[in-house]
Amino acid sequence: MEKVKNSLKNCDKNTLTLMGIAVGIVIIMTFLNSEFLQASNISSMAFQFPEFGILCFGMMFCMISGGIDLSLVGVSNLSGIVAAVIILGMGSTPLAIAVGLLAAIVVGAVCGLFNGYLIGQLQIPAMLVTLCGGQLYTGLGMVITKGPAITGLPDSIQVIGNGDIGGILPYSLIIFILCAVGMSFILKDTVYGRQLCFMGSNSTASRYAGISNLHVTMITYMLSGILAAIAGIIIISHYGSAKSDYGSSYTLLTLLIVVLGGVAPSGGRGKVLGVALAVVILQLISSAFNILRFNSFIKTLVWGLLLIVVMVVKAVIQEHPITFRRKQS
Numbered sequence: 001m002e003k004v005k006n007s008l009k010n011c012d013k014n015t016l017t018l019m020g021i022a023v024g025i026v027i028i029m030t031f032l033n034s035e036f037l038q039a040s041n042i043s044s045m046a047f048q049f050p051e052f053g054i055l056c057f058g059m060m061f062c063m064i065s066g067g068i069d070l071s072l073v074g075v076s077n078l079s080g081i082v083a084a085v086i087i088l089g090m091g092s093t094p095l096a097i098a099v100g101l102l103a104a105i106v107v108g109a110v111c112g113l114f115n116g117y118l119i120g121q122l123q124i125p126a127m128l129v130t131l132c133g134g135q136l137y138t139g140l141g142m143v144i145t146k147g148p149a150i151t152g153l154p155d156s157i158q159v160i161g162n163g164d165i166g167g168i169l170p171y172s173l174i175i176f177i178l179c180a181v182g183m184s185f186i187l188k189d190t191v192y193g194r195q196l197c198f199m200g201s202n203s204t205a206s207r208y209a210g211i212s213n214l215h216v217t218m219i220t221y222m223l224s225g226i227l228a229a230i231a232g233i234i235i236i237s238h239y240g241s242a243k244s245d246y247g248s249s250y251t252l253l254t255l256l257i258v259v260l261g262g263v264a265p266s267g268g269r270g271k272v273l274g275v276a277l278a279v280v281i282l283q284l285i286s287s288a289f290n291i292l293r294f295n296s297f298i299k300t301l302v303w304g305l306l307l308i309v310v311m312v313v314k315a316v317i318q319e320h321p322i323t324f325r326r327k328q329s
Contacts, residue, residue, distance in 0.1 A: 014261075014262035015273055015274050018260075018274060018277040018278060019277065021281055022277060022280055022281050022284060025284045025285065029284070029288050029291070032292070033292070035291055036287070036291055041287060043164075043168075043170075045283050045287050046170050046173050047161075047162070047170050047173075048283060048286075048287075049282075050172040050176035051161070051172065051231050051235050051247070052247065052250045052254065052257075053257075053276070053279040054175070054176055054179050054227050054231040055076065055227065055231045055247075055250055055254050056257045056261075056279055057180065057183045057275065058223065058226075058228055058254075059224070059255065059257075059258045060183075060261070060270050060272070061183070061196065061220050061223055061224055062126065062130075062220055062224050063258055063264070063265060063270065064187075064196055064197060064200045064220075064263060064264075064267055064269065064270045065196055065200045065216065065217060065220045066126075066200040066267030067119060067126030067130075067220075067221075067267070068126050068130060068255075069115070069126070069130045069221065069224045070133075071111070071115060071129075071131070071134035071137060072224065072231075072250070072251065073134065073138075073246075073247050073250050073251050074133065074135065074137030075107075075108055075111045075133075075134075075137050075225050075228040075229065075232070076228040076231045076246075076250075077137070077138065077141050077235075077242070077243065077246055078107060078111065078138070078141045078144075078232075079111075079228065079233070080104060080229075080232035080233060080242045080246070081141045081144050081150060081243070082100075082103050082107050082144070083101055083104035083232070083233060083242070084150045084153060084236055084241070085100075085144060086099055086100035086103050087100035087153060088152060088153070092153075092154040092156075097154070097156060097157055101233055104229045104233055105226055105230070108228050108230075108232070109225050109226050109229070110225070111228075112221040112222040112223065112225020112226065113218055113221065113222045113225070114133070115129055115130055115133050115224075116217045116218035116219070116220060117214075117218060118133075119221065120215075120216075120218055121214055138245070139244075141243075141244030142244045145243060145244055148243075149239075149241040149242060149243035150241055151240065153236065153240050157236070158238075159237070160172065161237030161239075162238060172234050172238070175230065175234065179227065179230065183272050184273070187271075187272060192216065195216050196216055197269065198211065198268075199213055199217075199267075200266075200268035200269070201268030231247075235247060249300060249303075252304065253282065255307060256307040256310070257275060257278040257279055258278070259307060260281070260282070260306075260310050261274035261276075261277065261278035262274035262275075262278075263275065265311065282303075286299065289302075
């Protein structure tokens, strides 16, 4: 009991709020529809969210730096397409799969470094760089595929996105957890993580403190690209094919999740735990929509409205913080 109390003390208000929201959604949906907590639905949710959840960690790091990455989906699809081309071109052997997956990671890192260089060295706004970069990477993917999806991937690669351990724990969920743990360690326990938060809070002060903003920016977008590539591997494994327009709604979803997870849009602050909880909450809401037979177009509308509401509420709280504080006796 004492350990639980200490853990709750270490959680910030945003994390506790997200936990409460998640529990509330589960309770409400359990009363509305008994299928919500069935093993089949829980298993389905566990398979769905890792591919966009990993993208959220890339978006989180970029937003903590004071920037944004709108090219994540483009990088993800391009990485997956390159992996698929190499795997099929080398005969779908185990060596081909290993080379294809490694190539996907390299493509993601190179795309991220390219974004980071333009942002850090040439001082072009991150929104413009990554928006144009996303179109560039999507276009490259279309050139490679010539439009249609690349199909015929071997069963061994499809295990990553569709396989599990003991029928309970999906491999993709394990990858998501490993990414979350790794990103948390980098953010909290490395010099780079501290420099990232400092730069995001005040880039001018960071530069005068002797921190290389270019170096930090390039590492940040390289990490974002690598995470996008990992997500791309899961996506092609999940669908058994590679295409340039998979996950087209993920950009909006990642923005919503990262803001909901407590990452400051202006930079300098964010927690992996908060983003991970926000991923789970959005998946719970999405599953609830599916069970209640909501139209998929309504779901996209709700995501957009929810993102606006969350940003407005955060802005109001920052502008008038005293109103939301408990009065001191």
